[in-house]
Amino acid sequence: MLVRPATPNDRTAIIDLLRKSLGESSIPKSEALWQWKHEQNPFGPSYILVAEEEGQLIGVRAFMQWEWVRNGKIYRAVRAVDTATHPDFQGKGIFKKLTLQQAESCRQQGVLFVFNTPNGQSRPGYLKMGWIVQGRMPLKCKLLRPFSIVRVRLFDKKKYARQEGDPTPFQKWTFDVLNIPDDYVQQEGQLSTVLSPQYISWRYANNPLYTYNYFTDQEQFLLIGRIKRHAYAKELRLVDFVQFDLRADESYLRKAIKKQVLSFCEQHQIDFISFSGYQYRAYRRCFRWMGLLPVRQLGPVITLKDLNMQENFKYLLNTKNWCYSIGDLELF
Structure with a gap:
C-alpha cells in the first residue's frame, strides 16, 4: 500500500471513493464542494493523504487548516474532517494509518493541535490514537x-x-x-x-x-x-x-x-x-x-490532540479558555 499526499488530479477519484464508502447524505459528495472546502479555505489548502493499492485509491484522510486567536496571538491548528476507506479494504487499519501519519506530518510542519467533533461511533477510535475529550x-x-x-x-x-x-x-x-x-x-x-x-x-x-x-x-x-x-x-x-x-x-x-x-x-x-x-x-x-x-x-462532543503545544496543551482542555461559535463546529 502506497500512502502519499493528494494532488488536484486525485479529486475525481476521491469523490468516487467518498460515495462508495459513505454513500450520499445531507452533505453531498461533489468536486465543487470539495474544492470550496479544501482548496479555497482562506487559512490554506487542507492537508490530504491518500492510500493506493495497485493504482486504485482505497483511502483518504483530510485535515482542514484553521487559525485561532487569543490576545493577538495566532494558533495554527487543523480540523480532522473527511475520511473514507474503500468497502473492500475496510477493517485493515487504513483509517488509523492515514490519521496518525497525517497528524505526524502536521506536527512536523508546526501545527499546534488537532480538533474535531467525532460522533459516538468514531470517537473511541480517536481516543485510542491519542485524542482527548474536552467536553460537550x-x-x-x-x-x-x-x-x-x-x-x-x-x-x-x-x-x-x-x-x-x-x-x-x-x-x-x-x-x-x-x-x-x-x-x-x-x-x-x-x-x-x-x-x-x-x-x-x-x-x-x-x-x-x-x-x-x-x-x-x-x-x-x-x-x-x-x-x-x-x-x-x-x-x-x-x-x-x-x-x-x-x-x-x-x-x-x-x-x-x-x-x-x-x-x-x-x-x-x-x-x-x-x-x-x-x-x-x-x-x-x-x-x-x-x-x-x-x-x-x-x-x-469536542476532542483535541496535541501536536506542538506540549505543556500548554492543558490550557486547551479547559473549556473556559474557549469561545467556540456554532459555526466553528457544525459539520460542513
Whole structure:
C-alpha cells in the first residue's frame, strides 16, 4: 500500500471513493464542494493523504487548516474532517494509518493541535490514537413556540425528511457587511476563530451547502445565522457573532439585535433560537433578551490532540479558555 499526499488530479477519484464508502447524505459528495472546502479555505489548502493499492485509491484522510486567536496571538491548528476507506479494504487499519501519519506530518510542519467533533461511533477510535475529550459544547436556547419542541421529542426524527436550510435569504450579502474595521479587536482572553472578511465570505456568504445570512447595523455588529428545519419545528441557528467595537454601548447593541432577530422570527414562524453557550457568556449583555433558560451541554462532543503545544496543551482542555461559535463546529 502506497500512502502519499493528494494532488488536484486525485479529486475525481476521491469523490468516487467518498460515495462508495459513505454513500450520499445531507452533505453531498461533489468536486465543487470539495474544492470550496479544501482548496479555497482562506487559512490554506487542507492537508490530504491518500492510500493506493495497485493504482486504485482505497483511502483518504483530510485535515482542514484553521487559525485561532487569543490576545493577538495566532494558533495554527487543523480540523480532522473527511475520511473514507474503500468497502473492500475496510477493517485493515487504513483509517488509523492515514490519521496518525497525517497528524505526524502536521506536527512536523508546526501545527499546534488537532480538533474535531467525532460522533459516538468514531470517537473511541480517536481516543485510542491519542485524542482527548474536552467536553460537550454548551448551547443557549430561546423557545418561541414551546409546543413544537415537545413534538420534536415525541417523534422519531429518523422517519422524517428535513431541509437543512431556508432557500430565501433574509438579507443579501454585500461588501459593506464584510468590511471589518482595521482596528477591530476580537474578544480577548479566549480562543476564537480568526475572523476576517475573507473567512466570513468563504465560510458563510459563499457556502454551497447552507444559506447563511445576517443581522447587522453595518457599524457595530454582525450576527450570522441560518434556518434549520426539523420534522416538527423550525430553528434559527445563530452561528457566529462579531462585535466590531468592544467599547460599543451594550444597551444599544442589545436592543438592536433583539429587534432584528425577533422580528425575523415572527415573520418566518421560528419555533426556537439556538446560540453558542460560549459566545452567549462572552457577550451576555448583548443577548440578555434570550431569556432565563440555562446554558446546557447539548452540542457536539469536542476532542483535541496535541501536536506542538506540549505543556500548554492543558490550557486547551479547559473549556473556559474557549469561545467556540456554532459555526466553528457544525459539520460542513
